[in-house]
Amino acid sequence: MGEFDLIARYFQRPAHPLAPEVALGIGDDCALLHPAPGMQLAISTDMLVAGRHFFEDVDPQALGHKALAVNLSDLAACGARPLAFTLALSLPQADDTWLHGFSQGLFALADAHHCSLMGGDTTRGPLNICITVFGEVPTPTDRTQALLRSGAQVDDDIYVSCTLGDARLALDALLTQRGQASYAFAPHLPAAVLASARERLERPTPRLALGLALRGLATSAMDLSDGLAGDLPHILQASGLGASVNIDVALELIASKHHPAWPEGRFDQVLSQDDLMRCVLSGGDDYELLFTAPPGLRDDVAQAAAQSHTPVTRIGRIEAQKGLRWVNQRGQAVAVDAASFDHFRPA
Amino acid sequence: MGEFDLIARYFQRPAHPLAPEVALGIGDDCALLHPAPGMQLAISTDMLVAGRHFFEDVDPQALGHKALAVNLSDLAACGARPLAFTLALSLPQADDTWLHGFSQGLFALADAHHCSLMGGDTTRGPLNICITVFGEVPTPTDRTQALLRSGAQVDDDIYVSCTLGDARLALDALLTQRGQASYAFAPHLPAAVLASARERLERPTPRLALGLALRGLATSAMDLSDGLAGDLPHILQASGLGASVNIDVALELIASKHHPAWPEGRFDQVLSQDDLMRCVLSGGDDYELLFTAPPGLRDDVAQAAAQSHTPVTRIGRIEAQKGLRWVNQRGQAVAVDAASFDHFRPA
Known part of the structure; x- marks a missing residue:
């Protein structure tokens, strides 16, 4: 199958209605x-590499979903509405079954968000997926209307959406199963818990509706891709401020703990405190929104969450004193040694 | 070196003046x-893979140049003015010398065209460079002002810019030197000829000034990345027309033939007709503009070429009869079996 056949068969959809903003799609030198x-x-771009961001043998449909989802998550973090994307794909071979699944997963998510594939590139090489995504945000009048990392204010509440840490839990369990890691909790994870957590790892949900609902409410926002402990400092640094975060509240946000497949109290026996902190605080791949808003807007934030069917949890507060401090329910400082997942961290 | 250090050291340039169109650059979830x-x-995107699009040990400065040049060439083909680009980079390791050279080559070309790096992604993995580039073209009033592939008209002249085939000549010679191919001409190529041709392979020049000058003159345009014989059919197909091309004129367009390092007549002894046709007609990596314009605008095209300091050569004519026909100086049909370079063509 030639490059042009491949594009025509799997990625060109002449009948698909393009967003009106897309004046020209696939097929010319430029879109x-x-x-x-x-x-x-x-605009945001993300590159996914086999063996680094996903298992080479992952379900191609899940991979098509995830490759776009992680990009849409960046749009969500800016409060942008998706318009279109480009796809550059390096493939070891042109495999029909794989391409069919990949394009199905990709377009299912794209169609759900009215996001058109408007151009791309295909080549032979080690499996690599690079998507660049385009969304729209209102042009600023007095201040920018996009949600940025730099707008947090002293006394703002800090929120995260939905749940944290389940993707990392699944990753650690799968790595242990494959003999690429050795986490003691993994063999004791009920199959139903692993299956749910694996869904979070392989099919993350970009929080686009919440991002849109937070326009004009959130003072800052970003998406959690490297873990709470690694990502929150980006907001603090961009805003020139610090924060206190209630670690007990944060650690409850792992959905796997509350899964009905666990016998009462068993989760805490199987997962050590270190396991839990690694998953929730330094696990990546959550793709939840982390954002700040003034305490006076709590009702509005609650309404935005309800309206977008996306629960949010208040986990801390922005403070003038720089740095990130973890405290427990009783207000006592807790030491946390959780470095963000860093692609170039010495192994 | 961590991912964020790497970005900060080589790719973040806070003092660099962004184009006024770039409202927000590197450092947030979106630009x-x-x-x-x-x-x-x-908008255009291109992915370059080590071992496929370049030699793994190529001068990183040349690679930085070329990775952006091939993308800017797509803008040139649309008559677009460059604004900004994103860079996604997968690296086997964070090597300071390599990154220094790569970023130097990249930014030298970017700065020459006032094109700002506005965002990106870095990860560890097999060497892969994916750039997405953004340019501006006038919003269409009655018809689109961008140069497209679909606008060619019967009787239009067909032009190419500058020279063709030298990049492929260099590639074939280098592959022969490395034992990865065996072209008989390669050992007989004067060093000065190879050096010049290699410049064309490794540091292609995007024809942006010509593309801009052709706005409103050219009826169709594209850039030559897969060779004349493979690329011209894209214009013909998009325009629903055919063409005759003077092969004798086209084959003269290889600069290596006219290099002063050759003894008189020696080029034709060293390169077979097949070598010549492969380089000029099916060699890729030319990054010259292929375009059509009405015969009534020949003076205007000549003026656009002069104004942009980019010579152009008239090589053929658009015809109603579909298909691509090659004719010699005497108007006789010449059979050409030159398939376009196809990334997924069975080896």
Whole structure:
């Protein structure tokens, strides 16, 4: 199968209605994009590498979903509405079954968010997926309307959406099963818990509705891809401030703990405190929103969460004193040694 | 070196003046881009894979140049003015010398065209460079102002810019030197000829000034990345037409033939007709513009070429009869079996 056949068969969809902002899609040297009046473009790019971001033998449909999801998550973090994306794909071979599954997973998520594939590139090489995504945010009038990392204010509440740590839990368990790691908890994980957690690892949900609902409410936002302990400092640094986070509240946010497949109290016997902290605080791949908002807007934030069907939890507070402090329910300081997952951290 | 250190050291340039269209650059979840009034965005993405698009040990400065050049060439083909780009980079290791050279080559070309790096991604993995580039073209009023592949008209002249085939000549010679191919001409190539041809392979020049000058003149355009014989059919197919091309004129366009290092007549002894046709007609990596314009605009095209300091050569004519026909100087049909370089063609 030639490069052009491959594109035509799996990625070109002439009948698919493009967003009106897409003036020209696949097939020319460039695609053309025209933001609506009063809008500017939010742009993000993510590269996924086999063996690093996913198992080479992962379900291609899940991979198609995830490759776009992690990009849409960046749009969500800016409060942007998705318009279109480009796909560059390096493949070891042109495998029909794989391409069918991958394109199915990709387009199912794209269609759900009215996000058009507008161009791309395919080549032969080690499996690598690079997506660049385009969304729209209102053009700023007095201040920018996009949600940025730099806008947090002293006394703002700190929130995260949904749940944290389940993707890392699944990753650690799968690595242990494959003999690539050795986590003591893994053999004792009920199959139903692993299956749920694996869904979070392989099919993350970009929180686009919440991002849109938070326009004008959140003072800062980002998506959690490297873990709470590694990502929150980006907001603090960009905003020139510090924070206290209630670690007891944060550690409860792992959905796997509350799964009905566990016998009462068994979770705490199987997962050590270190396991729990690694998953929730330094586990990556959550793709939840981390954001700040003034305490006076708690009702509005609750309404935004309800309206977008995306629960949020208040986990801490922005403070003038720089640095990130972890405290327990009783307000006592807790020492946490959780470095963010860093792609170039010496192994 | 961590991922964030790497970005900060080599790719983040806070003092660099961003194009006014770039509302927000590196450092947040998304970059923000705002086309000027009356403009829309032209977008293209290209992925370069080690061992496929370049030799793993190529000069990193040349590679930085080429990775951006091939993308800018797509903008040139649409008559777009460059604004900004994103860079996703997968690296086997964080090597200071390599990163220094790569970023130098990249930014030298970017700065020459006032094109800002506005975001990206870095990860560890097999060497892979994916750039997505953004340019501006006038928003269409009655018809689109971007140069597309689909606008060729019967009787239009067909032009190419500058020279063709030298990049492929260098590639074939280098592959022969490395024992990865065996082209009989390679050992007889004067060093000065190879050096010049290698420049064309490793540091292609995006024809941006010509693309801009052709706005409103060219009826169709594309950039030559897969060779004339493989690329011209894209224009013909998109325009629903055919063409005759003068093969004798085309084959003269290889600069290596006219290099002063050759003794008189020696080029034709060293390169067979097949070598010549392979380089000029099916060699890739030319990154010259292929375009059509009405015969009534020959003076204007000549003026656009002069104004952009980019010579152009008229090589053929668009015809109603579909298909691509090669003719010699005497108007006789010449059979050419030159398939386009196809990344997934069975080896």
